[in-house]
Amino acid sequence: MNDDFATAMRRAVRSTRALNLAEATRVIQDALAGRSVSDTRTSTPDITPPPSQRSTPFPVDPDAEVIEPSAKPEAEESAEKVGDGTASRRLRKSLSETVRILREGRLASGVLGSLHTAGLPGTAKHVSEPVMPDGAQFLARSFTCPAGSRSYRLYIPASAPDRPRGLVVMLHGCKQDPEDFAEGTGMNAVAETHGLVVAYPRQSGANNASSCWNWFRPTDQMRDGGEPSIIAGITMEIMSEFNLDRSRTFVAGLSAGAAMAAVMAETYPDLYSAAGIHSGLAYGSANDVMSAFSAMRGDGALASSPKRRANGHRLRVIVFQGSADLTVHPSNADRIVAAATPSSSGSAVRKEAGRSASGRAYTRTIVTDPAGGPAVEYWLVDGAGHAWSGGHPSGTYTDPRGPDASSQMVRFFLDGQD
Structure with missing residues (x-):
């Protein structure tokens, strides 16, 4: 890992801990694209998802995530582990996992809510005042x-x-x-x-x-x-x-x-x-x-x-x-x-x-x-x-x-x- 990339990762971690995920996204995507750390101050991130993800429904913050076909729930986990502190630690992402998510564009699209969804069924549109019965x-x-x-x-x-x-x-x-x-x-x-x-x-x-x-x-x-x-x-x-x-x-x-x-x-x-x-x-x-x-x-x-x-x-x-x-x-x-x-x-x-x-x-x-x-x-x-x-x-x-x-x-x- 070169010095610029390591610096970018440290900056991304600080931004993530501060819940400034937009900044973390920008820093990591610029680093992955080979742009220098100094360039990340003014660059504009490309948060368009890969083609395989562009039809994913409801890509919004923070209620958006893509589930890999191989992902499996831990429904069988014993109730004794819930609330003992291990669950909270287990749910936190490692830096490598965060980088993977950001590389795929998923966290950026979820946090910023700016995927190109025009034309998809059920996406945002103008809604007029409803027609109501007399007296309602x-x-x-x-x-x-x-x-x-x-x-x-x-x-x-x-x-x-x-x-x-x-x-x-x-x-x-x-x-x-x-x-x-x-x-x-x-x-x-x-x-x-x-x-x-x-x-x-x-x-x-x-x-x-x-x-x-x-x-x-x-x-x-x-x-x-x-x-x-x-x-x-x-x-x-x-x-x-x-x-x-x-x-x-x-x-x-x-x-x-x-x-x-x-x-x-x-x-x-x-x-x-x-x-x-x-x-x-x-x-x-x-x-x-x-x-x-x-x-x-x-x-x-x-x-x-x-x-x-x-x-x-x-x-x-x-x-x-x-x-x-x-x-x-x-x-x-x-x-x-x-x-x-x-x-x-x-x-x-x-x-x-x-x-x-x-x-x-x-x-x-x-x-x-x-x-x-x-x-x-x-x-x-x-x-x-x-x-x-x-x-x-x-x-x-x-x-x-x-x-x-x-x-x-x-x-x-x-x-x-x-």
């Missing part, structure tokens, strides 16, 4: 608490403007916004049918460059602080306005939003009665950007031991996951299901195979509690990628072939009402 409202609001401020959109159905049946809090994925997420999931139409209000909190670009919820940061994985406290505050504000209790309050999300929905389920189990997690990760899967990449690839167990609240509340959970997801490995869905499954010997499990109206096959795993009520559902959609199942093509990151995740989530939420 799609309001623009904002919420502020000590942890910060976020705006949100609130759908109030014409079918129940004053006394809605419940509330669904929808957390969008990276490079999405409330309007796009509402359009793509079609959740407003489902909510209209069932008399539900729907809140869509907006992650700001100032808090994450690609508008991702920061599910992987320790400060955003705790109660009464960070982004969870902001989302909880929005939830409680709406619950108070419409006189809703926990049994009628639900949270759901896609990708980074799904991972944050898992955080909300863990940190505010007294606020929500059920969670919908679509292409997401279990609570405690990561504690920084690098361990987030590892978790998404399915390379490790939990990065930290979840601190479950002993208050008697257990959320019901419905999970959707594509079997061909190249961004979040399906083993993450297995971890979510395992964490949500009741430990009581009285619970029962059964599996059903089916096909959506458009012919896409899926396997539905149903777990009931000792009383026979719905506890967990897991929909593994055959051949689906990183996109909302059954979504509308007018929104981003959707798979119109189904099955319809929005309808099934709402059905599951309402089935368990007290």
